[in-house]
Amino acid sequence: MTPVIGAHHEFHDEEFVAGWADRFVPTPERLKLFNLILSELRSGIPKDGSVVELGIGPGYLAEHLLNAMPGIHYYGIDFSSPMIEIARQRLKPHSTRLNFVQADLVKEAWWTGISAPISAIISTWALHDLGSQENVEIVCKSCAQALKDDGLFLNGDFIKPDQAIYEYEPGRFEIAKHLELLNRAGFKHAECLVVLEEEIxxxxxxxxxxxxxxVI
Ligand SMILES: C[S@@+](CC[C@H](N)C(=O)[O-])C[C@H]1O[C@@H](n2cnc3c(N)ncnc32)[C@H](O)[C@@H]1O
Structure with missing residues (x-):
């Protein structure tokens, strides 16, 4: 049987979530993605800007950015209580610059709980878990609406390579489609910065x- 590339998750299950966080301690390749996001934020937003992370998970990216950017305020969105709890523990040293919003990215208006103008909305390895292009498009539109002028959207997520020889789960789709969704959502500029760990x-x-x- 042809495999479908993807993964099944139980993000509301405490044991599953603890296992996921242990398995996915950032590797050097993933740190390349984190550092790319860091350099885009350093050059693209004010030093004291507000950054929103969609699907913060165990807080690995948040820790990296909060350590490197001492002036930013951070908002972590996730619908999973156990993930938020793990992130809260990890990010304790940054608690004065951090808020969590527990919400479903597709079904809830997560941005209404954030009163500061949002300089950047970022995410890694999360939006494919919304399960469909339609849901990713809903979230892209919310981001376009939530960001202030010239605000940045940075999404490091799984794709379906153009040369794919297997089926991929529906939340993983081609680069051109990602760019189309961003354009349709109202971003005036959309580009793919890098592809990592390419394996066909x-x-x-x-x-x-x-x-x-x-960029909005
Ligand atoms: C694969 S994990 C990635 C975590 C983290 N971004 C990272 O790179 O380590 C996906 C995260 O997105 C969250 N998530 C998935 N679907 C969501 C939804 N509909 N609303 C809010 N959070 C969601 C999960 O709870 C989980 O924390």
Whole structure:
């Protein structure tokens, strides 16, 4: 049987979530993605800007950015209580610059709980879990609406490579489609900055991801 590249998650289950956080301690490749996001934020937003992370998970990216950017205020969105709890513990040293919003990215108006003008909305390895292009488009539109003028959107997420020889879960789709969704959502500029861990012949569910940038 042809494999479908993707993964099944139980993000509301405490044991599953603890296992996920242990398994996915950032690797050097993933740190390349984190550092790319860091350099885009350093050059693209004010030093004291507000950054929103969609699907903050265990807080690995948040920790990286809060350590490197001492002036930013951070908002972590996630619908999973156990993920938020793990992130809260990890990010304790930054608690004065951090708020969590527990919300479903597709079904709830998560941005209404954030009163500060939003300089950047970022995400890694999360939006494919929304399960469909339609849901990713809903979230892109929310981001376009929530960001202030010239605000940045940076999404490092799994893709379906153009040369794919397997089926991929519906939340993983081609680079051109990602860019189309950003354009349709109202971003005046959309580009793919990098593709990481490209693997066509024998891909795992943790390979083939790209970083997309949108400017509103
Ligand atoms: C694969 S994990 C990635 C976590 C983190 N961004 C990282 O790169 O380590 C996906 C995260 O997105 C969250 N998530 C998935 N679907 C969501 C939804 N509909 N609304 C809010 N959060 C969601 C999950 O709870 C989980 O924390």
């Amino acid at each position: 012949e024998a891909p795992t569910s943790a390979q083939n991801y790209a970083c997309f940038k949108g």
